[in-house]
Amino acid sequence: MASARSDTHGGAAAVPAFTAHKILVAGGFGAGKTTLVGAISEVRPLQTEEALTTASIGLDDLTGVGAKTTTTVALDFGRITLGARIVLYLFGMPGQERFSFMWDELAYGALGAVILADVRRLGDCFPSVNYFEKRQLPFVVAVNCFDDAPSYDPQEIRQALDLDPGNPLVLCDARDVASVKGVLITLVETIASRRSARAGAASGRIATTRAPASRFGQ
Amino acid sequence: MTERPADDAWPQRESGPVVRPYAVTGGRTTGPGDGEPLTLLTVLVATGRPLPTDDPARLAPEHHRLLSLCGQQVTLADLAADTALPLGVVRVLVADLTELEAITVVGQRSADQRTGNDVLQEILNGLRAL
Numbered sequence: 284m285a286s287a288r289s290d291t292h293g294g295a296a297a298v299p300a301f302t303a304h305k306i307l308v309a310g311g312f313g314a315g316k317t318t319l320v321g322a323i324s325e326v327r328p329l330q331t332e333e334a335l336t337t338a339s340i341g342l343d344d345l346t347g348v349g350a351k352t353t354t355t356v357a358l359d360f361g362r363i364t365l366g367a368r369i370v371l372y373l374f375g376m377p378g379q380e381r382f383s384f385m386w387d388e389l390a391y392g393a394l395g396a397v398i399l400a401d402v403r404r405l406g407d408c409f410p411s412v413n414y415f416e417k418r419q420l421p422f423v424v425a426v427n428c429f430d431d432a433p434s435y436d437p438q439e440i441r442q443a444l445d446l447d448p449g450n451p452l453v454l455c456d457a458r459d460v461a462s463v464k465g466v467l468i469t470l471v472e473t474i475a476s477r478r479s480a481r482a483g484a485a486s487g488r489i490a491t492t493r494a495p496a497s498r499f500g501q
Numbered sequence: 502m503t504e505r506p507a508d509d510a511w512p513q514r515e516s517g518p519v520v521r522p523y524a525v526t527g528g529r530t531t532g533p534g535d536g537e538p539l540t541l542l543t544v545l546v547a548t549g550r551p552l553p554t555d556d557p558a559r560l561a562p563e564h565h566r567l568l569s570l571c572g573q574q575v576t577l578a579d580l581a582a583d584t585a586l587p588l589g590v591v592r593v594l595v596a597d598l599t600e601l602e603a604i605t606v607v608g609q610r611s612a613d614q615r616t617g618n619d620v621l622q623e624i625l626n627g628l629r630a631l
Binding site for chain 1: 540541542544573574576578579581582583585586587588589607608616618620621622623624625626627628629630631
């Protein structure tokens with residue numbers, strides 16, 4: 284073609300119409316991720332692949348499929364448009380260890396995470412807590428208040444999870460938009476205050492008793 | 502004379518979603534290769550350049566479907582959600598389309614490019630206003 288490829292579409296493509304930001308919603312099976320994401324935005328599951336386990340092979344007849352070893356898995360996905368140019372994406376992150384192969388991709392570039400905890404099965408969120416601490420990604424633990432769950436003192440739960448003081452733990456109702464909003468706000472506030480604390484420490488050369496600043500994450 | 506295979510020798514209809522997506526990519530799990538990696542939040546848009554008509558067998562209906570969703574800027578995640586195709590498949594198909602210059606990457610933040618504090622504040626304001 285003789286003409287240069289500078290058509291209007293090409294020109295318009297150079298300017299991003301919006302910036303995309305990612306927050307993860309992690310937690311064990313049944314902790315309420317789908318509910319939380321659904322409360323605050325449209326939910327359209329994202330499809331990804333999961334390695335077939337021996338348990339599922341009996342259910343799916345794979346004779347003739349050969350070496351097929353994955354099946355599709357639906358991930359919670361939500362989108363919140365904030366203003367004209369900011370879109371916040373929520374990605375459900377299944378907390379079971381067998382999904383850990385996808386955690387790095389999900390976590391790439393994320394602002395932070397909400398870890399949903401179910402006091403009836405608190406151990407289910409341990410892998411997520413460990414993962415985000417290791418990755419130094421800011422997170423908030425949100426204890427989803429199920430109707431039939433015993434109520435615990437938040438401090439007890441903090442101890443059970445061995446949470447650092449810098450990681451907030453809040454109570455929430457994943458079904459309630461206002462409650463979910465509050466959790467997200469707490470997370471973003473945590474990220475913002477950590478940054479200014481780090482900036483303040485750096486500029487004022489304040490010695491901290493904690494491990495190096497990078498401990499606090501992005 | 503060869504016998505007809507028993508019914509259970511063939512992939513079951515229920516396993517369609519398992520088999521078909523990678524049939525679309527011709528068994529490929531990676532894209533053309535060079536070019537930036539496509540992450541979940543890579544923003545894409547159609548360039549307006551038409552798809553080649555000389556080798557239609559190369560392109561699946563899914564390529565066209567994806568392209569039709571790129572009239573406005575969208576992320577890879579949006580495309581995967583809208584088409585209900587596995588992420589791996591969408592990534593390969595989008596890579597095909599970028600190689601054909603039918604789609605272009607608009608914005609891509611690298612992992613070490615943090616969201617600026619001003620944008621963080623905008624996110625906070627936006628959430629409070631919801």
